[in-house]
Structure formats: C-alpha cells, structure tokens
Amino acid sequence: MLDKNGIAKRIAKEVKDGYYVNLGIGIPTLVANYIPEGLNVVLQSENGLLGIGPFPFEGEEDADLINAGKQTITTLPGSAFFDSAMSFGMIRAGKVDLTILGAMEVSENGDIANWKIPGKMVKGMGGAMDLVASAKNIIVAMQHVNKAGESKLLPTCSLPLTGIKCVKKIVTELAVLSVLPEGGFQLLERAPGVSVDQIKSATAGKLIIEGEIPEMTI
C-alpha cells in the first residue's frame, strides 16, 4: 500500500519530457518533488505562472509570487507571468499536456466530483471545473476509499459533479487504473503488497481485470 508520497511518486512516472503540467492542491502538489532529473517539464499555476519553482528560502518570500494554493513560491529560468484569462485560455485551448488533481469520487465513465459536499459549507470550485472540462489528459490522485471505508470509485458519483467523462487515469494507495472510453475501471497495476482481491473489494464501480496484474514499480 502506498502513502501520499508513494502515490505522488507513481504519478510522477506519467510525466514526460516536454510536458506542461498543472498540479492541483494536496497529493498532486507533491508530484513536483518526484519528477525525474533531466526531464524538461514546466509546471503551470492557474493564477498566472508557467514555471513554478521550489518554495523560497526563509526570508526570501515574496507576497507577489504565489501559486494557486496561495503558497509562496519562486520562479525558474524560463518562467512567464500572465493574467487569469490567458491562464485559463491556455488550459481551455489544450496547451497544458497533463492535469493532476484530487477527487472525492470518480465514476466508471470518468465523471469527477471534487468540489462540494451537500450540507457542508461550500468553498467554491476554483479552477477545477475549467481544468476538467478542457484538459486532454487528467490523472486523479486520491485514496481508494473514503474515511467511512466506502469506495470512491463508483458506478455513478453521488456528490455534485465537477465535470463529466474526463478522468483518464486514477492512482490510489492500492492501484493504478485507467478509465475506459466505453466505461469501467481497468486495473493496470497493484501497489506493492496489495492483492487483486483487496482492490476488488475497495472498488464499487465496474472493475476490469485482464490477465496478470503487475505490481507497480516506483
């Protein structure tokens, strides 16, 4: 079973040379720490930056330089600033190669719910609806089951949707799964020490298992 950093490490393997990548808040942010050296990757921050650098050294924080999670950051050689309309313009136009974000639920046809829980204070969708509606390649990083032990991989989402038919791949503490165009979660890899049966019992949606499922390498 993977911890949060393990999930981030596995997702980092999906990042290819030359990619522009948008990382959501939470586990996705950790992916930046595991992008292999030597890959030329530019991280996009939807508040208006391409080329997110590491957190600043203490004393070097700049209130005018933050990421979409409002954390202080730095730039890198080759970084560029722009306004929020251009930021979502490049997202909508499909210029961002890969979007990695968290989710509360994903359905077997690729619908995602990650912004609202009825009965709880709604904070807003931020840029999530724009990202999922336009991104070419969306990977979800999340726990396989919620705190109540219920599967988050469902036949249909029960929570209000953020977007429809958009998730391509899911990485959880148990498995890597792809969402098939015709519907269903295809099991691609097992986390170290996790059995197919464990994944079966944690997946409420249609799970497709073909042949031997390899253990992932991270």
Next chain:
Amino acid sequence: MNKTVDSPDAAIAGISDNMVLGLGGFGLCGIPENSISALIRSGVKGLTCISNNAGVDDFGIGLMLQSKQVKKMISSYVGENAEFERQLLSGELEVDLIPQGTLATRLMAAGYGMPAIFTPAGVGTEIAKGKESRIFGEKEYLLEYAFDIDYSIVKAWKGDEYGNLIFRKTSRNFNPLIAMAGKITIAEVEEMVPAGELDPDHIHLPGIYVHRIFQGSNYEKRIEQRTVRQRN
C-alpha cells in the same frame, strides 16, 4: 490626460449603495488595499462584489464583510473566511460561485466588448442548470454573459498619470481583467511615475481602461500561506 487623484477617498467618489464592484486580486495577492480601506471609511452598503476570492477574516474583502457592506459575492473560491461562512449560513450574504476561468473570461469579454462567451466549464454539472448551451464539433459549451460592473478597483505595481499599468509577478492575476470590465476603473499603484517613464512595450494594461489612478501607501501585502524551504 491626467487621471491622478490625491487619495483613495477621492478615487472611490461616486460609489454608492447597491452598486456592482469588481475587485482585483487572487487570495490576498494584488488586492487594492488602500481602496478597500477607503470603501470601509465611506460606509457604502449593499455592494455586489465580483472578485475571485473574498479575503480572510481580518484582511482584504473580509474587512468589508466584517462591516456588513457586502450584499453579494461573485467568486470562484471563498474558503478561509469564518465571517463569510457565518453571514452566508445566516442568509445575510448571497454568494454566486462560478468557475475561475469562466469568471476571468466573463471579465475579459466585458473589456473586449463581447456580450457573452462559450465555455465547456461546468457542462453536465449543477452550474449548467438553466443556461443555454451549444454543441461545437463534438463538445458542449455553456453560454456565459459578460459582467456589467459599475466600478472596478485594481492594484498595480507601477502606473503613470495616463493610467497605464504594469503589474508585478503573480499579483497580475485578475487585475487587468477586472480593470477592463469596469464602466469606471480605479487603479492604485505602489509607484506612480511620470508619463513617458514606462516603456510602452512593457505596459500590461493601457490607460484607456483606467479612469482614476493614485499612489497607494502603507502596503501590508499580507501572505496567506507562507511556505519556505530550509537552507542546507
């Protein structure tokens, strides 16, 4: 074409109860601190505020919520604000949550003289309810209208008396878009310079979109999430 005014209080003259305001910034980054203080001093009430966020309890638009001047917020994300939550749950405050890119592009449309845009954001979700949609190619898009803003208030790094503006780093965010969308636009700047000092090639927002400009002071520029790494 001198658009300079002497003070934030002079800059906000004409803003009256129940108007629609646009305010620049992302979180607390690039917010018009001086103008917000002036709005609080003015006591104007019943405002509809279009701004990506609603500040925090004791800073930014959060201060206008404390003084109960805001009737409605139009934002994409309003977390981190206990007073906001209290007023929303008690019914004192209305909120319209819209996707961040839709917000940005509806502002841009207003500044570009376009009545509406089509965006895929929100298709198939509850925010699509009651909205016109149209298929282009094989994809569905929602019709979203340009904003109609009485007064826009933005913060820039440098500006000149013509209202030309340059923003700094990620404090640009929504500022140029909010500025473009206002019938009357107020800009506060960290540094006022004489016309001619800004290289025309470096101007982010041309002064035609700005009606009043003033030199701000005492910027706190508060950081919401201070994150640092250790030196090894």
